[in-house]
Amino acid sequence: MAELFSSQIIKSSKEGPNGLIIAGIHGDEYEPVLAVMRLIKKLEGRLISGSITLVPVTNRNAYFSGSRVGEDGLDLARTCPGNSNGSITERVAAKISELIKKADFFIDMHTGGNLFEISPLSGYMLHNDPSVLQKQREMAAAFNLPIVWGTSPELEGRTLSVARDGNIPAIYTENGGGAYRTEGVEELVDGCENVLELFGLLPQQKKKKKAMVNIEDDKPGSGHLQVMHPSPDEGVFIAKVGLGDFVKEGDGLGYIVNDKGEKSTQVLAQQSGMVFLKRAVPMAKAGDALAGILPIKK
Known part of the structure; x- marks a missing residue:
């Protein structure tokens, strides 16, 4: 059976948190994929503690057809935690869900793909554990995009719902869509490095903070863009x-x-x-x- 997706693990010689950064959940979202590819090259030899697992193309079946969904018609972002004996998307969902469960923190990067244009934002699910919620707020702010958005914890099938159930601090990003934006790649690389600094995997550097709007909305269904x-x-x-x-x-x-x-x-x-x-x-x-x-x- 062909490999569902490949990952790269970069480790420090010092103990620390184990992070996970992924892209390509949807096959028509390119800036996050290129950002993770760049991080694989850029982070080698730079970690001062912990480790980071990087998955540039999570949904290869959709990516190589330039489609949001796989050949089985399923949306990977609605299929987690998946089924290891199911269709292609269900198997990918099961494999990525297992990686999420092993992480100490998690970032899932998106764009609007072919269908939508989206203002740059960092989002998270409103968690019922105060310590997890606070860490997610810190992660989203550290990513340094103009909008920070906390939304309903009730949405299912997401990578973030897997993280929620495992009490793993997790954020997602939306940045662009429609036409490809070269600058979007650098914004995502910078944001990921900021979060790695937050968890002590990289040394702290002084960076200019963007003006941010912070919104939290716990209404059922908030954060569901497709409706x-x-x-x-x-x-x-x-x-x-x-x-x-x-x-x-x-x-x-x-x-x-x-x-x-x-x-x-x-x-x-x-x-x-x-x-x-x-x-x-x-x-x-x-x-x-x-x-x-x-x-x-x-």
């Missing part, structure tokens, strides 16, 4: 807003053009705040996510 502002009809979504725009509840985000060339439905903001998610592929089916808004004041 935000679902398209009311099938057609082409013409967006009237961009990432970073501030809107009020009821403002127009855009509209759907049906197959007759008519503006069939206006898409209205469901809450006030900042647009952080926008569909990159204009064609949408009914129910597809079109946009996301964070409750951030201007």
Whole structure:
């Protein structure tokens, strides 16, 4: 049987935490994959304690077809903890879940892939263990992206839900999507190194902190991007807003053009705040996510 994915372990001669950084859960998210590849080369010989396991392409089956999902049609980010005797995605989910359970801390990096553009953010599940929650807050802040977002602990099937169940501090990142961004790779490399410094695997360095917005939202389903502002009809979504725009509840985000060339439905903001998610592929089916808004004041 072909190898599901490969990993690289970099160790220090001194005892310390064992971290895990992964990318390529979805096959159309490229900046995180390149960031982990760069970390493999950059971290060799630099750790002052502990160890780090790096997985650049977790979902090889999806990656080599440039697809979000594998050939079995399953989304790896909804399949954990998986099944070692199941389909290709279920087997990958089982293998990556075992790695997560062995880690002392965990980072899972994403973009919006082909479908979405997403403002740079670090996220985490709101954990019921105060010590785990606090460490996740510190990790997300250390990653040094402009938005820090704590969301519902109830979502299942994720890598982070495996970490949650194991009381392992874990964050995920979203950064870009749509068109490839070279600068996104460096932002992710820097962010990972910052977290390794937090856990003592790298020496502390003074770095300029970005201005951050911190949001925590424990409403059921918060953090589930694929259900935000679902398209009311099938057609082409013409967006009237961009990432970073501030809107009020009821403002127009855009509209759907049906197959007759008519503006069939206006898409209205469901809450006030900042647009952080926008569909990159204009064609949408009914129910597809079109946009996301964070409750951030201007």
